[in-house]
Amino acid sequence: MNFAQKIEKEFNLIIGSSGDPEARSVAMSIFKKIGLPGKKIEEWKYTNINFLNDFEFDDNEKINKVLFSEIEHLIISKDFYRMVFVNGQFDKSLSFLDNMDEHIKLYQASQRTFHNYNHYPNGFIALNESLFSEGSFIDIPDNTILDKPLQILYIIKNSENSVFTNYKNQVSIGKHSKIDVIETVRTIGNGSTFTTIASNFKLGESSTLNYYNFQSDSSKANYYGYRSIDQSAKSNFNDFTISIASNFIRNDVFVNLLGEHCETSLSGFYYTLNDEFFDNHSLIKHAKPICTSNETYHGILDGASTAVFNGKIIVEPDAQKTQAYQSNRNILLSDTANIFTKPQLEIYADDVKCSHGATMGSLEKEHLFYLCSRGITEKMAKSMLLMAFANRITDKINIEPLRSNIEKWLSEKLEIE
């Protein structure tokens, strides 16, 4: 079964069984109209989704249950709240929600309808809306500070066959509340996978959301993540996207600053190897005055890999006193790697301070020489410099076990002894 047949089949299975059938049908008809995003669309100019052509599905495949021991190493800390989804379904036995139930409302796809899109930015989101099998609905009341971070694990277990799963999440955060969320997607098995996760966040006044996306998956894993964030006045959103391994990653982050005095920070680090393809797209819309946004993405490219960065900042006519900064820095380690970057500003207000910068280059010879002249091997010196470059982003991660976990992964990858 190829990808198109799979979509057809999944849709027929899910339409009658869960969720709002009408919303699913509308989304499907829109998907049929707009199709998968192609190179003709400006936002997908550099993004190649041909991997979908090689997908081969076999629905008779029986997957055994995922054991706790199989995911133990993925758990950042056993203390943290934890939601585990396996192959599109929620697995309660692996999850750890403790006394969190009063804050978090988990829904089954069949139980709730919410947030129907007015507009689908691309075909994948329409597809997600029509096919999503599960997701989390998190509702945090006013004045609640979640004592521990919540880790959401999406586990895909397969043998040789392809797996296609779709999740849809909604997180509403009340006034003066705060939550930390860690997202991890992981494949256990040898087949190729494609996972789409569409999440919508609503931040109440003076609330804070810290979102950590740690992407380190198998070489046959493909991921499309869509995050839309609506911020009310004085709210604070911090997003971390650390992409270390996978075959294909595309992150779309859309931030709407709908109240005054909002702060937004998007930080990203990507390290691409072999023929990996990682793509970070972001759009920050300053709709109201006196908001600050800060975007910093660092990337290291090796092998025949490709990375894309596209950051767009729109400052609407009302949004005076906006401050928006954006920077994208890249180190290329190989002559076969490709970087495509486009930091973009669209400004319709005059009392603003906006800037962006982008650099591409290799490691400075002087820096390497400095370290080598102090008795450090060239290989080690190189790793140290790269690690320092990555640390500019990872240092900002406030959750200690997560930071050390990521740094451990990185140092393994950068071969630091």
Next chain:
Amino acid sequence: MAKDNELLEQLSQSDYKYGFVSNIEQEFAPIGLNEDIIKLISSKKNEPDFMLQWRLKAFKHWKTLKEPEWAKVNYPPIDYQAIYYYASPKAKPKKSLDEIDPEMLATFEKLGIPLNERKILSGVAVDAVFDSVSVATTFKEKLAEKGVIFCPISDALVEHPELVRKYIGSVVPYTDNYFAALNSAVFTDGSFCYIPKGVRCPMELSTYFRINAASTGQFERTLIVADEGSYVSYLEGCTAPMRDENQLHAAVVELVAHKDAQIKYSTVQNWYPGDKEGRGGIYNFVTKRGICLDSNAKISWTQVETGSAITWKYPSCILKGDNSVGEFYSVAMTNHHQQADTGTKMIHIGKNTKSRIVSKGISAGLSHNSYRGLVRVSKKAEGARNFSQCDSLLLGDKCGAHTFPYIEVSNKTSTVEHEATTSKISDDILFYFNQRGIGREEAVAMIVNGYAKEVLSQLPMEFAVEAQKLLAVSLEGSVG
């Protein structure tokens, strides 16, 4: 101080000063566009057959294309059948300037263009293009002594067909884009310039473009070839009368720089920008591109864009030869309802190629000003280096400034840097000026001039002063 007074004087004067219409008898080709019109243009010019065939091919291709919509500009659809594609002063002027229609001489006099060869002191050779045809080229003989060919492209097609054939369309093929295809089919005149091996062109070459007739489009084509080790500096200026309708200007400029050659191309674009309500003005859809064919060649674009209702223009460099250099300096000023989508492309192919982009956008009133640029470093371009800086200055809270830089790098030995800022003139700075007895408007003019200095200093002397005045005039009414 004298210069400052002059600036002030300019500030107090109002609006577009080149908006007059010259009353010259003209002949038109029938309105609209079809193969017969193209054949007519070609036969009027006594062109060799290859040119006609090329035009027809371009026209055929153009019919298959759709007008591009990606640029950040809005305009009502253009009716390509409602345009005169050929208009020329009735009696084609003779070689001697005395025989030129005095009205036309007066026109160029008014524009301050030294058509008259007596003005030898100004030291600029001029080719003036009036609507569709070139009316006068000065200093032709003096240039010929050095072997420099500088003439209208229609003359070049008759006198040097082989040279034109070799280079035309080699940098901007007719398949390149919608407007380039249209231009290739219907271009009526333009300048041709060839600098032979090792010659340093003794004077600035210059072309003045003037649209006069109503409902006409201007489609000129400029081709500059600098042979091995030569140098040329070329200036281009444009004006048009004030009319309520929008007129189309779709030009193509091709530059070819051979080994060690250097071309410096400067533009002061001051087409009629439309009135304060956004009525009228020129649609300026221009394709400009240069190629550094061989090693150590250098192409430098400098542009001051103050006119046109809509500007759609990306002077580009293809850096094919090793160690070749491309430069782009631009000041784009928009006011009222003007829209500008301009920038550059730097395509690095050769080893150790270098490029530098300095773009300064100034938007005021209700205008929109976009920088759109591409820096592409191919795998083979080892050690390539690019530095881009694009700043935008916002005057007024209803205008827009946008930046769309595309950066594509495919090797590890190259270094690419890009930086951009957008801001308004801060109150602190204005206060500093006020404190010293300098009024608001004057202060803004000074700040803008300082802001644009990096680009203006690249212009040849004669143009720099003019450009400075132009900026001040365009700014007028946008402050306070």
